[in-house]
Amino acid sequence: MTEIRIEGSEQSFTCAPSDSLLAGGLRAGLGMPYECTAGACGTCKFELLEGDVEVLWDDAPGLSARDRAKNRKLACQCRPLTDCRIKIRFDEACMPQVNPLKQTATLIATNEITHDIREFRFATDTAATFRPGQFATLQLPGVRGTRAYSMSNLPNGKGEWHFQVRRVKGGNASNTLFDQLHVGDQITLDGPFGMAFLREDSARDVVCIAGGSGLAPMVSIARAMASTGQLASRRLHFFYGARTQRDVCGEALLESLPGFGERIRFYPSVSSTQEQDAPRWSGRVGFIHEYVEEIMGADLHGHDYYMAGPPPMIQAVLDTLQTRHMVDKSQIYFDRFF
């Protein structure tokens, strides 16, 4: 274990040799700033003042040339080799709800959701403790680094973690999950992480906006609203943006929840009507941010927004909510994946 001291404060934490500085700080319950945990966003930048670290990804896009010249590093991509002194600005919003734990997880079942999204169910020896909407990182055999996937189920004492993963063409991690991992195989699971979890203390109705395999955290939020009685006082508008008709999913998962059709409304939209889809799809065609704007109309400001999906979808929704309609950013929750 190494000791990491924080410049300008009395705080310090110990970090296991196998942990990144980010993971070590979060396990200690500190508000280490982060978004992606994967080297891409740059949120976890720090200055190394003393000590030595191993850099896991030299060319991580989260650092600019200027950052590198100033000896800035990414806490999610550095493992301490010695005791260190670092300069970093904590963010109270990043203070973990549940301190993340790295543990072995066993694949116990799989379930097809669409032609290219499959649910993978893992079990750990300890309870699955997280907030609905959060994610975990998976270390898969033969895959460099870790990948972040959101849970679709609810926290539970059985230690079950369910992930809905889309197969990405040429994607090493998703192809390993789909083709090489079998029931009974073990991986390393670390979590929970993320700030886009359901705020149960808000009285506002909820809008969930999902695209692609962003379905999972939104389903977890819907399940949490149903299981905690939130639907008695708050409605849920659930939007799903798909490329084509055969990519649409979510309704089957939601219709088993009490209040579906009344307290829970499902709004799917496809952005493309390819020839073979055209005769079968009679629903909405267009981008999901436009559909949200149309349905929520004059009531746009009266809701809390949770979203997960491809970065262009997230950006388009942000442009609509914040730039066009000036919805307060405190009502919008998402984790930036890359």
Ligand code: FES
């Ligand atoms: Fe480290 Fe995104 S680059 S959290």
